[in-house]
Amino acid sequence: MISRRESGEPLHRFDMSTAEFVYRMIADPEFEPFTMANPPRRAFYLPYWAPFPPTDEEWEVLTDPNRES
Numbered sequence: 001m002i003s004r005r006e007s008g009e010p011l012h013r014f015d016m017s018t019a020e021f022v023y024r025m026i027a028d029p030e031f032e033p034f035t036m037a038n039p040p041r042r043a044f045y046l047p048y049w050a051p052f053p054p055t056d057e058e059w060e061v062l063t064d065p066n067r068e069s
Helices: 017-027 058-062
Strands: none
Touching: none
């Protein structure tokens, strides 16, 4: 697999499948510079009918690692 983060940046070569690349991009905080994982933040679940958090403040509250369940 060959990838780059943004246009004009150097290409990165990975000896892995696309599925593994996507998984690592989502779940591996050490998969720089492509990771989207943010381990200090707390995961949360929204049911399909719930609106996505419309503000940055709501996002911070939902993902705060010190929040109570």
